[in-house]
Amino acid sequence: MEIISHHAIGIDIGGTTTKLALINTSGEIHTIKTIPTEGQTGTEVYITNLIDETEQLIEVATAAGFSLQGIGISVAGFIDPDHTKMVFNPNIPALVDYPLTPIFEQRFQMPVNLEVDSNSATLGEYQYGAGRGSQRFLCLAIGTGVGGGMTIGGHLLRFSYECMGDMGHVIVEPGGPPCNVGCRGCAEAMISAPAVVQRAERGLSTQPGSILHKLIVEKGNLNAQDVIEAARQGDTFSVSVIARTGQWLGVALASLVPLFLPDCIAIAGGVSEAGDLLLKPARRNFRANSGHFYHENVKVRKAKLLYKFLIKNNIVVRDRSNMPGCEECLRITVGTPEENQKLIRSIKLFKI
Numbered sequence: 001m002e003i004i005s006h007h008a009i010g011i012d013i014g015g016t017t018t019k020l021a022l023i024n025t026s027g028e029i030h031t032i033k034t035i036p037t038e039g040q041t042g043t044e045v046y047i048t049n050l051i052d053e054t055e056q057l058i059e060v061a062t063a064a065g066f067s068l069q070g071i072g073i074s075v076a077g078f079i080d081p082d083h084t085k086m087v088f089n090p091n092i093p094a095l096v097d098y099p100l101t102p103i104f105e106q107r108f109q110m111p112v113n114l115e116v117d118s119n120s121a122t123l124g125e126y127q128y129g130a131g132r133g134s135q136r137f138l139c140l141a142i143g144t145g146v147g148g149g150m151t152i153g154g155h156l157l158r159f160s161y162e163c164m165g166d167m168g169h170v171i172v173e174p175g176g177p178p179c180n181v182g183c184r185g186c187a188e189a190m191i192s193a194p195a196v197v198q199r200a201e202r203g204l205s206t207q208p209g210s211i212l213h214k215l216i217v218e219k220g221n222l223n224a225q226d227v228i229e230a231a232r233q234g235d236t237f238s239v240s241v242i243a244r245t246g247q248w249l250g251v252a253l254a255s256l257v258p259l260f261l262p263d264c265i266a267i268a269g270g271v272s273e274a275g276d277l278l279l280k281p282a283r284r285n286f287r288a289n290s291g292h293f294y295h296e297n298v299k300v301r302k303a304k305l306l307y308k309f310l311i312k313n314n315i316v317v318r319d320r321s322n323m324p325g326c327e328e329c330l331r332i333t334v335g336t337p338e339e340n341q342k343l344i345r346s347i348k349l350f351k352i
Contacts, residue, residue: 007066009057011050011073012117013037015091015144018050022057024066031060043094051107058108070111071104074120076145078161083114087161090180091145116163117141119156121268121303122149129304130266138262139303140167142249142271146188150260164260168192172251187252191245193224193271200227200241207237228274239277246278250285257286257294268303275302 007030012019014037022031033053038046054071061068077089077096084101086092104112122131122139131137131151140148146168150157157164168188169181176185177195189195200222204212211233215226230238253265267279279302287295 009071013075074117118147118149126151130301134264136262138265141269143269172248190248196224210237242277243281246281247285249282253286254289266303
């Protein structure tokens with residue numbers, strides 16, 4: 001196989017983990033790394049680790065004879081107009097106002113672009129995923145937090161902090177539990193991955209037959225993927241936890257759709273891996289709580305760009321391939337040469 005030498009580094013700073021990848025302009029991932037974000041306690045150790053991991057990817061690229069075109073960084077939160085720093089995110093407050101772009105540009109002497117992660121996710125789904133062909137495409141990502149983006153005629157909607165605002169804090173359960181920002185009963189407080197886990201843990205004491213008990217004994221704790229997998233295996237309690245999450249998701253969609261009038265909605269993020277266990281109750285509650293005009297022509301789909309690992313923004317995972325010199329590569333299809341030049345723009349990578 002001919003080796004294409006032009007590569008870029010993609011970094012996704014999420015609320016829980018940070019993912020890095022070395023990827024070429026044909027969309028083949030050469031190396032993937034994951035580190036804890038550690039955004040609650042301080043920046044020095046985390047930034048040092050992030051720079052070290054980036055340097056290791058650069059060393060890998062240099063040893064392989066690759067030409068690095070730049071670094072794309074996506075962050076969960078609001079960013080400044082110049083795309084130099086994050087200005088708000090309660091899940092990783094230690095990184096707020098940290099000058100990521102200039103620090104990385106100075107350290108690595110190459111182009112660096114910072115983007116809101118939900119924008120990166122939305123662009124990827126619009127161009128190569130569930131939003132293809134949509135004129136008004138809304139993408140809602142459910143992970144550690146809940147965020148989203150929208151394209152209109154293929155252009156990102158930006159009217160607040162370089163994004164479309166914070167859809168995750170639309171209220172779905174008035175007076176419900178607070179999120180990290182202080183919104184009570186918002187979507188993030190009710191349907192995010194931590195909310196799924198909390199709901200499962202609270203209800204387990206009355207569900208002695210649930211297979212989640214065994215997982216807690218084996219692992220010491222639960223994560224959202226445990227609940228999703230248990231639901232897939234038919235665990236009745238886990239199915240009910242995911243279904244309730246879907247019902248609140250439906251209320252969120254019923255609130256958002258009259259404002260933005262999308263023709264297609266994609267549900268992305270780790271929680272979306274519950275598939276129809278989540279989406280069927282979401283669609284039912286969306287239709288039950290919105291007027292006919294608002295829901296009759298809206299498609300609600302699972303995002304398509306998730307596999308075991310995912311790159312978003314001009315790239316879509318197709319299948320695994322065992323390539324010489326790459327122990328665990330993903331073969332990916334990208335767009336035109338012009339689109340490939342956008343590779344360094346906020347490559348979005350995360351593990352589900």
